[in-house]
Amino acid sequence: MSHPGKGGEYLSAAEAIRLLGVKAQTLYAYASRHLIRTIPHGNKRLKLYSREDVEHLRERGHARSGKRFTASGGLRWGEPIVHTAITEITDAGPKYRNRLATDLARSNCSFESVAELLWSGISVDEHICWNRPPPALDPDRLINALGALRSDVQLIHAFLILALTTGIAPHNRDEIRQGTTTLVARDLISSLPGCFGYIAKRRSYHTCRPSTGVAESLARALGMSEDEEVVSALNAALILVADHEMTPPTFSARVAASSGSDLCSCIVSAICTHSGTRVRRACD
Incomplete structure (x- = not known):
């Protein structure tokens, strides 16, 4: 009726x-x-x-x-809705692979643990660290080669440069050819926090130690306190946005993936789409 x-x-x-x-x-x-x-x-x-x-x-x-x-x-009706098989919207909030995101954020597990859960469906209730090497190519040298002043570098452009260079690193190219992407994904996620050094006082890429977790790397790059409370808050925030509602970049990444693009190319496509004024600046 x-x-x-x-x-x-x-x-x-x-x-x-x-x-x-x-x-x-x-x-x-x-x-x-x-x-x-x-x-x-x-x-x-x-x-x-x-x-x-x-x-x-x-x-x-x-x-x-x-x-x-x-x-x-x-x-036809404007912005597409991207369905996901890994997250369920419930009265208690979003669930990642049948685990409440808020419970994961409050738990002792790291952002890396949640990323592994989203990728594989296997729950790891511990604070794991990927222990990945720093970027094969120095982002600062690349930015200087492009003639950009570090003080003028926008964060999203730093993300693009890092994603591109991660994709062309020899060991990552070999892995992509073998049809696997887990190590490439870990490399990229572990390296991205260093880009936040461009919006901190240092105005340069911050290379983190391999044994440093993503949340701690982010705190260091931003020049924030590295005490447990700050790192835990950043870790919880990363977990809560692990599967986000940013439809345009997600849709763009899926289109790139459907054409057979490798992982880093899909990420670059998503970042470029996210740079649009109706998405990035609305979030900023």
Whole structure:
């Protein structure tokens, strides 16, 4: 049954759930992200959901599942929704591989442990460290070779340079040729915190010791205190954004991956997309 309202017809929660074929929590998540407009209904704490928005999401769902797949159909209604098989939206918050993200953030596990969980589905309840070597090519030398002043280096450009150089490092090229990417991913994630030195007082890349964890490396690059409280807070923040809602760069990375691009090329594609003024500057 449709309900008339300002701006068009509206549906009850049950009707919207049936049309979309999703759980109630997913419907509420769509509404909270402003993907579906809502209006209050009666004196109760109930809401009605825009039929137009629900039908748009349903159409996009069909395009993603292959029922009526076309590129234009998948993007017809604007920014795509990227489905994930590793995160579930629940009343208690997002779950990574059936583990509450908030529980992981409060636990003793490191960001590296959570990354391994997302990649493999294997839960590691301990504070692991990857112990990866520093970048094969010095980011500072590359930036100087490009004629850029360190004081003018934007963080996202430093990310791009590091991702590109990680992908062309000989040992990483060999691994990619073998069809594996875990070590390359570890190298890249372990190296990226050093880029934050460009927005700290040092204005240069901060090379971290191989035995240093990602959160501690980030604190050092930023020139922050390295006490346990600060590092734990950074580690928790990294865990909570491990699977994020940044749809454009995620979509871009998936398009690159579908064409057979290697891992670092996919990351570069995502970073370039994230540099857009409607994404990066909105976040900054």
